[in-house]
Amino acid sequence: MKAIAGLAFVLAAAVANAQTPDTILVNGKIVTADPQSSMREALAVRDGRIVALGSSAQMRRLAGPQSRVIDLQGRTVIPGLIDSHLHAIRAAQTFATEVNWIGAASLVEALARVTEASRTMKPGAWLIVAGGWNVQQFKENRRPTQAELVAAAPNNPVYIQLGYGWAMLTPMAIKALNVTTAADGSVSGGQNTIIALFDKLPKPTFDQQVDGTKKFFRELNRLGITGVYDPGGNNLLPEDYQALFKVWRQGDMSVRVAYTLCGNVPGGEFEELKNLVALVPQGFGDDMLRFGGLGERITAAMNNNNRPTDAEKAKYYEIVKWAADRGMALTMHWGNDASVGQLLDIFERVNKETPIGNLRWSIAHLNDASEASLRRMKALGIGWTVQDAMYFGGEGYVQQAGAAAAKRVPPVNTGTKIGVPIGGGTDAHRVASYNPFTSLQWFLDGKTVAGTAIRGPEETPDRLDALRFYTLGSAWFSFDEKKRGSLEVGKLADLAVLSKDYMTVPVDEVHSIESVLTLVGGKVVYASGPFTKLER
Ligand SMILES: [Zn+2]
Numbered sequence: 238m239k240a241i242a243g244l245a246f247v248l249a250a251a252v253a254n255a256q257t258p259d260t261i262l263v264n265g266k267i268v269t270a271d272p273q274s275s276m277r278e279a280l281a282v283r284d285g286r287i288v289a290l291g292s293s294a295q296m297r298r299l300a301g302p303q304s305r306v307i308d309l310q311g312r313t314v315i316p317g318l319i320d321s322h323l324h325a326i327r328a329a330q331t332f333a334t335e336v337n338w339i340g341a342a343s344l345v346e347a348l349a350r351v352t353e354a355s356r357t358m359k360p361g362a363w364l365i366v367a368g369g370w371n372v373q374q375f376k377e378n379r380r381p382t383q384a385e386l387v388a389a390a391p392n393n394p395v396y397i398q399l400g401y402g403w404a405m406l407t408p409m410a411i412k413a414l415n416v417t418t419a420a421d422g423s424v425s426g427g428q429n430t431i432i433a434l435f436d437k438l439p440k441p442t443f444d445q446q447v448d449g450t451k452k453f454f455r456e457l458n459r460l461g462i463t464g465v466y467d468p469g470g471n472n473l474l475p476e477d478y479q480a481l482f483k484v485w486r487q488g489d490m491s492v493r494v495a496y497t498l499c500g501n502v503p504g505g506e507f508e509e510l511k512n513l514v515a516l517v518p519q520g521f522g523d524d525m526l527r528f529g530g531l532g533e534r535i536t537a538a539m540n541n542n543n544r545p546t547d548a549e550k551a552k553y554y555e556i557v558k559w560a561a562d563r564g565m566a567l568t569m570h571w572g573n574d575a576s577v578g579q580l581l582d583i584f585e586r587v588n589k590e591t592p593i594g595n596l597r598w599s600i601a602h603l604n605d606a607s608e609a610s611l612r613r614m615k616a617l618g619i620g621w622t623v624q625d626a627m628y629f630g631g632e633g634y635v636q637q638a639g640a641a642a643a644k645r646v647p648p649v650n651t652g653t654k655i656g657v658p659i660g661g662g663t664d665a666h667r668v669a670s671y672n673p674f675t676s677l678q679w680f681l682d683g684k685t686v687a688g689t690a691i692r693g694p695e696e697t698p699d700r701l702d703a704l705r706f707y708t709l710g711s712a713w714f715s716f717d718e719k720k721r722g723s724l725e726v727g728k729l730a731d732l733a734v735l736s737k738d739y740m741t742v743p744v745d746e747v748h749s750i751e752s753v754l755t756l757v758g759g760k761v762v763y764a765s766g767p768f769t770k771l772e773r
Contacts, residue, residue: 257301258283260730260759263293265309268740270316270708270723274701280314282730285758289726307754307771313738315704316724317463317731317757318673319493319711321622321660322533322568322601324470325453326481326496328666331367332456333449334358334441338370339670344377348389355390363410363439364390366397368667371629373687383407383422396438400668401428401471404435414438428541432471446480454484454492458763460673461733461752464721465492466622466660466714468533468568468601469499471667475513485526491762493731495522495529495715497568500556503537507556510535519565520716524729524758529715530566531556533601543576554583561591568599568622568714574607581613594618599714602626602664604647605638611648611655620658620714623647623706625676627692629669631685644693649680649706651696660714661707677703677739678747700740730759734768 258281267277269290279296281289281304289299300306336354341347347370354364372380386395386407394410403425411418414437418424424434441449457465484490498513500506510531521528534540535556538549545553560567571577577600587593599620603610604627614621627634627646635643645651652659661680665671678684680703683692698706712722721729734754737746754771755763764772 256283256288256299258288258296258299258304260756261296261300261304261306262309262314262734263296263306265312265314265734266738266740267314267724268316268701268704269725270701270705271725277724280724280730282756282759285730285760287724287726287728287730290724307768309734310767312753313735313740314724314732315461315735315739316708316722317733317755318461318707319464319466319660319722320462320662320665320671320673320707321466321711321714322468322624322662322664323465323671324473324664324666325457325465325467325492325494325671326450326478327470327473328671329450329453330446330477330480331365331441331449332453334362334445335365335367337666338366339666339672340374340675341370342374342376344375344379344381344385347375348381348385351386351389351395355393358393361393364393364395365438367435368398368400369665369670371399371686373629373632373685378687381405386422398431398435398667401431402426404431428471435472443480446477447483450480450484451489451491454490455763457492457671458755458757459752459765460671461735461750461755462492462671462673463731463733463755463757463762464711464715464717465494466529466568466662466711467494467496468570469497470533473499474501481526490525491757493525493527493717493721493757495527495717497529497532497566499532499534500536506536507552507559510556511559514563514565519563524720527715530568531560532568532599533570535567535569539580540570541572543573543579545579550579550583554586557583558587558591561587561593561596564596566597566599566714566716568601570601571603574603574605574610577603577606577610581610581617584617584619585613588617597658597714597716599658599660604634605642605645606648606652608648608651608655611652611657615655615657620660621652622660622662622711622714623649623652624662624664625669625679626664627683628675628679628686631691632687632689635689635691640691643691645696646692648696649698649702653698653702658710658713659706660711661703662711672748673707674750675748677707678744680706681744681747704739730756732756736766 260282263279277290279293338347395407397405601622663669709722712718733752754768
């Protein structure tokens with residue numbers, strides 16, 4: 238009898254041990270973003286997943302001798318942020334070799350970053366700022382002059398790009414590239430001019446790309462990001478994915494990446510895409526790296542084209558019909574509501590022949606989406622990735638469309654009411670900053686970088702809704718909303734412990750929030766301040 242009781246005790250201990258959490262977070266304010274919007278004090282993680290949530294006392298009772306117990310000292314925890322439209326693969330490739338002006342409050346500060354890079358990089362290295370800034374963020378409210386760039390780094394070729402519309406080169410850069418510029422050293426023109434110019438710049442070596450990828454992902458972790466949906470983009474060819482693939486093979490990914498593929502050869506996109514995905518089924522990969530379909534540019538002819546011809550639409554239809562037949566997801570870049578009917582007509586035609594309702598197709602941007610378009614999207618099961626384009630572009634939009642129209646841009650509350658899946662994000666790093674807290678603040682106050690309030694209360698989400706766009710909402714686009722995006726039992730332990738309480742800090746401080754501890758699959762990928770020693 239005694240022996241049997243002893244055996245039962247041993248068995249119970251073994252079972253308990255198998256369920257003992259490896260990490261427990263206590264004394265926190267955990268914003269779970271579950272369906273009930275529950276707040277919890279503590280959670281427990283085992284093998285990369287959340288195994289329990291509750292009070293600190295309840296979670297402490299689950300701890301075994303091996304469990305790591307982290308005292309959050311009252312800090313706020315949110316689900317790891319997911320940017321549903323971040324050109325992360327491209328940004329990562331050059332992160333170790335580019336200078337960035339993201340968040341610089343003055344031109345003086347921006348130029349100082351160029352000078353600093355000229356000291357830390359190899360002598361004579363190219364100093365490249367490839368976007369991610371705008372004029373209104375500087376208190377001087379203007380672009381740099383060529384003379385200022387020369388003064389900042391007299392012994393380096395310097396290249397500064399503003400969005401996709403303008404670039405400035407110093408004489409050393411002009412000579413090295415052998416290009417023609419305006420008298421002041423600038424190049425302006427359409428997107429294609431700037432893309433072609435950028436292609437002439439020296440590319441980082443493969444090792445620099447790998448290094449840049451790891452550093453960029455760590456930078457995203459610093460800002461609480463644990464996942465991205467990468468929509469390909471300009472200047473991004475198959476060889477440009479190899480650094481990312483190496484980081485994945487090495488097991489060094491600290492951000493989960495779902496990626497889509499673009500057509501790059503004008504007129505030859507169908508052949509190109511067929512070749513690219515012939516042996517890559519939709520969803521192929523693992524929880525760190527997953528193939529997510531086509532986009533955001535599917536054919537050059539339909540890219541930023543408000544009046545596509547019948548022939549251009551026929552070609553596009555052929556590709557997306559083929560994608561539907563193969564069960565592929567896709568995301569499509571579209572700028573404005575006035576012409577989006579051209580795209581929705583095609584999607585509706587495909588849907589009649591091959592239902593696309595479960596394929597998680599999406600439209601990116603469409604900042605001025607009308608209620609009618611959102612209803613058509615809902616009927617097709619199409620999601621909407623929303624970025625903080627108005628943070629940089631708000632004043633321009635008011636000039637073009639008027640203050641009244643700008644009040645409802647983008648209409649995320651209407652989209653939510655209609656039931657369109659919405660993901661948050663930025664479109665970084667050429668045309669925007671990748672900082673999710675800049676974007677979250679903009680969701681909440683509708684203010685541009687210059688401080689102009691543009692959006693009205695009708696289309697302003699509350700804090701939890703904005704957070705949901707950036708977590709569960711974004712997870713939907715890669716079929717991951719049951720795996721991540723909220724902090725619930727069984728989900729991946731992707732989370733961020735914040736430097737300030739996102740739920741209660743004054744709105745104008747949201748942009749300054751950082752993570753002090755970021756977990757991806759229960760693993761510490763970033764830690765600072767009181768948690769520094771938890772990393773590695
Ligand atoms: Zn786009």
